[in-house]
Amino acid sequence: MSLWERHKIFETNSLVLFFGALVVIAIGGIVEIVPLFYLKNTIETVDGVRPYTPLELAGRNIYVREGCYNCHSQMVRSLRDEVERYGHYSLAAESMYDRPFQWGSKRTGPDLARVGGKYSDTWHLDHLNAPSSVVPSTVMPAYPWLAETELDIRYIGEDLIVQQTLGVPYTDEMIETARRDAVTQGTLDALDSDGLLERYPNANIRDFTGTVAATGRLTEADALIAYLQSLGTAIDFNLYDDSANIR
Amino acid sequence: MADSEHNEPRLDPVTGYKTTGHDWDGIEELNHPLPRWWLWIFYACIAWSVVYWFIFPAWPLVWSATGGLIGWNSRTAVDQEVAALETNRGPMIDRLTSTEIAAIKDDPELLDFTRAYGSIAFKENCAPCHGAGGGGSKGYPNLIDDDWLWGGSIDNIGHTIAYGVRNDNADSRYSEMPAFGRDGLLSGAEIREVVYYVRSLAELPVPSSADLTAGAEIYARDCASCHGEAGTGDQELGAPNLTDAIWLYGSDTADMIATVTNARNSSMPAWGERLDPTTVKALTFYVHNLGGGD
Numbered sequence: 255m256s257l258w259e260r261h262k263i264f265e266t267n268s269l270v271l272f273f274g275a276l277v278v279i280a281i282g283g284i285v286e287i288v289p290l291f292y293l294k295n296t297i298e299t300v301d302g303v304r305p306y307t308p309l310e311l312a313g314r315n316i317y318v319r320e321g322c323y324n325c326h327s328q329m330v331r332s333l334r335d336e337v338e339r340y341g342h343y344s345l346a347a348e349s350m351y352d353r354p355f356q357w358g359s360k361r362t363g364p365d366l367a368r369v370g371g372k373y374s375d376t377w378h379l380d381h382l383n384a385p386s387s388v389v390p391s392t393v394m395p396a397y398p399w400l401a402e403t404e405l406d407i408r409y410i411g412e413d414l415i416v417q418q419t420l421g422v423p424y425t426d427e428m429i430e431t432a433r434r435d436a437v438t439q440g441t442l443d444a445l446d447s448d449g450l451l452e453r454y455p456n457a458n459i460r461d462f463t464g465t466v467a468a469t470g471r472l473t474e475a476d477a478l479i480a481y482l483q484s485l486g487t488a489i490d491f492n493l494y495d496d497s498a499n500i501r
Numbered sequence: 502m503a504d505s506e507h508n509e510p511r512l513d514p515v516t517g518y519k520t521t522g523h524d525w526d527g528i529e530e531l532n533h534p535l536p537r538w539w540l541w542i543f544y545a546c547i548a549w550s551v552v553y554w555f556i557f558p559a560w561p562l563v564w565s566a567t568g569g570l571i572g573w574n575s576r577t578a579v580d581q582e583v584a585a586l587e588t589n590r591g592p593m594i595d596r597l598t599s600t601e602i603a604a605i606k607d608d609p610e611l612l613d614f615t616r617a618y619g620s621i622a623f624k625e626n627c628a629p630c631h632g633a634g635g636g637g638s639k640g641y642p643n644l645i646d647d648d649w650l651w652g653g654s655i656d657n658i659g660h661t662i663a664y665g666v667r668n669d670n671a672d673s674r675y676s677e678m679p680a681f682g683r684d685g686l687l688s689g690a691e692i693r694e695v696v697y698y699v700r701s702l703a704e705l706p707v708p709s710s711a712d713l714t715a716g717a718e719i720y721a722r723d724c725a726s727c728h729g730e731a732g733t734g735d736q737e738l739g740a741p742n743l744t745d746a747i748w749l750y751g752s753d754t755a756d757m758i759a760t761v762t763n764a765r766n767s768s769m770p771a772w773g774e775r776l777d778p779t780t781v782k783a784l785t786f787y788v789h790n791l792g793g794g795d
Contacts, residue, residue, distance in 0.1 A: 259507070289561030332575045334582040339625060341775075343579060372775065374668075374768045376640065377630055388638060389629055468683070496580065 300347040302488045305422050306481070307454040308410045308432040309439040309472075313481025315413065316474050318354070320397060325362035328352075328485065341368045342491045353420045363394055368486035375462045378479045401463060401475040407436050428453055439480060440472040458483055598779050602655050602786050619787025622780050626772065635791045639751055640767055647793035648747045652736040654795045659785040663773035666739065670771035676738040678727065682762030687719065695719040696757045702732040702744045705752060 264271045306314060317323070330336050332343040344367050349355050356366075373381075380387055383401055385394040411432040418424040428435075435450050437443045441461045450457055461467055462479040510522045513531060523530040534540075554560060557569040568574075587594075593614045600608065605615050624633065630641040637643035642650060651661045651674050664672040681687040687695070697707045698716025707713070721730070727740040734742035741749060750760050773781055788794070 262507075285561065289566065293561055293566055294564055332579040334579060334586060337579060337583060338586075343576075371770060372626070373629065374770065376767055380640065381629075388641065391633075496576065 298345065298347050300345055300489055300494070302456075302490065303347050303350060304454055304456075304488065305351045305417070305424055305428075306484070307439055307450070307457050308407075308414060308428075308436040309477050310457075310481045310484050311413055311417070312405060312407065312410055312436065313474075313477035313479070316400065316478045317356075317481060320400075322366075323356050323358060324360060325394065326356075326364070326366045327358040327361050328356040328365065328367040329358070330365055330367050336365070340365050341486070342489075342494070344486075345489065348486070348488060351417075351422045353417060353422065366482070366485055370483045370485040370487040375460070375479050375483065376464065378482055379463050379475060382475060382478070399474075400478060401465070401473050403474045405436075405440075405472040405474050405477050407433050407472070410436055436477075437472065440476045441466055442470070442472050456487070594779055597782060602659070602782060602789070605786055615783050615786050616790075618780070619783035622776065622784050623787055626776070627784070630769070635788070637749075640749065640765070642749055643747070644788050645792040646747060647795070648742060648745060649736060649793070649795075650734075650739045650741055650749075652795070653789070653793055655785060655789050657736070658788050658794065659781065661769075662784055662788070663771065663778075663781050665769045665771035667766055667768035668771055670774065673771055674739055676727070676740065677766055678740070678760075678764040680762065680764040681723065682758075683764075687723065687761070691715075691719055692758055692761050695724065696754060696761060699724075699732065699743050699757065700754065703746065703752075 264274055305311075328344075328349070330340045330342065330344045337343055348367070349357065377388065379401060381389070381394075382397045384396050384398070385392040386396075411429050414424045414429045414432050418429065431446070431449065431453070434445045435453065438445045438447055438450050439457055439459050441459065447459050450459065458480065462476045462483070463473060466472060466476065508520075508522045508524055510519050510532065512518075513520055513529070516531060518531045518533060521530045521532045535543075554567070555570055557571070557573055558566055559569065560567045593611065596608070596611050597605070597615055597618070600611060606612055623631075623635070627635075631637050631644050632641070635644040647653060649657070651657055651666070660672075661674055664670050664674065666674040667677075679686055682689065682692055694712055694716040696716075697711035698713050698720050700707045701711075701713055701716075720732075724732075727738050728734055728743050729740075732743040734740050741747075746752075748756070750756050750765055772784070776784075
């Protein structure tokens with residue numbers, strides 16, 4: 255009996271079939287996924303990328319909670335028309351602290367990978383409260399509760415711990431100061447802006463909704479806008495050398 | 502389940518096909534092979550995949566992956582495509598870069614190009630705030646009319662676009678209307694009086710009980726320095742004309758009271774930080790030609 259005729263054992267024994275299938279699929283995984291963790295030309299380090307500040311991370315959690323990713327990707331692909339429209343294509347390093355990542359190809363709305371700084375905070379607030387008030391033809395739903403709901407920062411340190419467990423380099427100091435950093439960045443209380451900037455260079459410190467001073471509280475919209483305004487701003491592409499990173 | 506048998510293939514008299522020789526409890530399997538053409542395409546694909554491994558990046562090795570014989574790389578590929586685009590567009594871009602904005606309209610080809618180029622950049626970057634046609638909305642000024650906050654000459658429009666309004670850029674347009682109510686500079690009653698006075702300047706309806714003389718006094722003291730004695734505004738300070746029918750924040754008494762109580766001081770990003778100078782130039786031309794340029 256030739257080797258090719260020994261499939262009988264798989265066809266008559268479901269457990270053997272199961273493990274056989276597992277081995278075949280694992281080969282695909284080992285060849286396609288495992289090398290990405292060690293190959294030098296798939297890992298790039300780029301100056302300027304830092305973990306999210308606690309307030310940005312809280313905004314990111316709201317972004318995920320509200321399912322913004324169902325309509326928005328965060329990856330400028332290396333295609334001419336995308337580079338023309340959105341700016342420099344995304345680098346792997348730019349999403350190295352994104353867990354879970356927000357790439358994707360579902361674009362009912364525009365890509366958001368470089369939206370930071372493109373609009374004013376007021377515009378983001380108007381747009382989240384009622385997108386059609388600024389873009390009449392939009393199909394984006396309104397999220398008016400974000401500006402009404404107080405931001406829950408009780409577990410913000412724990413959020414950092416989760417990210418730290420997943421490999422994001424948050425230090426124990428950052429975890430300890432997480433709550434202070436959040437209220438400092440949102441200007442609820444200017445506790446330690448120098449420390450914040452030292453821990454998270456280039457963080458935007460301001461009253462994102464313009465209501466913090468008057469109401470004395472941070473809202474979910476503050477966190478979400480802080481997050482949106484940070485997107486794609488880490489790397490200065492005037493200084494970034496494309497050719498050095500083509501390997 | 503009884504053991505299956507492996508017999509010699511035989512001809513099945515009912516279907517006219519040969520069997521494979523597999524026999525499960527007397528049930529036999531017919532040998533019904535895939536069509537030849539399909540199989541050959543399949544083999545050809547396998548053969549091509551081997552060629553492909555050599556031409557394109559493919560196999561992970563110990564420290565790096567194979568790069569492929571033709572050196573293809575998605576990053577190089579996009580760089581080349583963008584370079585090709587720039588070569589194509591280059592002559593027109595160069596012409597636009599070297600032509601004074603005021604002279605663009607004398608060159609029909611350049612005029613078409615600049616209109617199209619400006620319009621695309623406007624839709625992508627400006628339309629979300631100023632509206633697809635430049636008509637604006639509450640808080641985002643109309644760019645079609647000839648009522649300008651910061652001036653409607655080519656130079657003024659160009660400066661506003663490149664450096665923005667009330668942002669971190671050192672050259673941004675800047676002024677700050679005080680939040681008269683929130684900061685306790687005026688009482689609620691005084692705000693009402695001055696708002697009625699402003700309404701009377703614009704010939705908007707005011708209640709007959711309004712004390713316009715008191716309002717005029719407050720206006721002269723607290724508002725005229727920016728909005729002008731007569732309320733016609735000051736483009737150096739981005740202070741709007743309060744005597745016309747164009748209201749950025751609405752013409753209801755309630756809207757105006759909200760403006761004077763909390764101030765608006767809206768902002769616009771500095772587009773020169775995000776877009777290249779030629780695109781800013783095309784936008785300046787485009788906005789100036791929307792209808793209201795001086």
